Amino acid sequence: xxxxxxLTVVFFGYILYYAGMISxxxxxxxxxxxxxxxxxxxxxxxxxEAAEFHPKDIVKDKKKELTKEEESEQEVMSGGIExxxxxxxxxxxxxxxxxxxxxxxxxxxxxVPEAA
Numbered sequence: 001x002x003x004x005x006x007l008t009v010v011f012f013g014y015i016l017y018y019a020g021m022i023s024x025x026x027x028x029x030x031x032x033x034x035x036x037x038x039x040x041x042x043x044x045x046x047x048x049e050a051a052e053f054h055p056k057d058i059v060k061d062k063k064k065e066l067t068k069e070e071e072s073e074q075e076v077m078s079g080g081i082e083x084x085x086x087x088x089x090x091x092x093x094x095x096x097x098x099x100x101x102x103x104x105x106x107x108x109x110x111x112v113p114e115a116a
Contacts, residue, residue, distance in 0.1 A: 081089070089102040098107055 089100075092100045093102045093106075097103055
């Protein structure tokens with residue numbers, strides 16, 4: 001018996017089981033179900049207490065903590081070229097083309113195959 005056949009048998013078994021349980025509850029077990037709850041509810045009158053109620057403001061002392069922002073005065077170097085250094089190199093690339101060092105670097109990058 002394959003897994004698909006077993007799964008189909010179990011699925012239809014569940015359907016028949018739940019259909020049987022529903023029909024049993026609807027038709028055969030009708031007399032056993034209580035129509036109303038056995039415990040009677042008791043009404044409580046709180047109108048006198050509600051009339052005496054006065055709201056009170058609750059004031060909490062808030063301790064305000066001063067947040068201190070940490071500032072780094074030293075720049076983090078990532079190994080890249082700063083803008084001030086990049087602009088002259090781009091200008092040199094525009095004038096000389098691939099003959100400048102920046103142009104040779106770009107040509108080398110274009111030759112490297114992309115990682116798959």
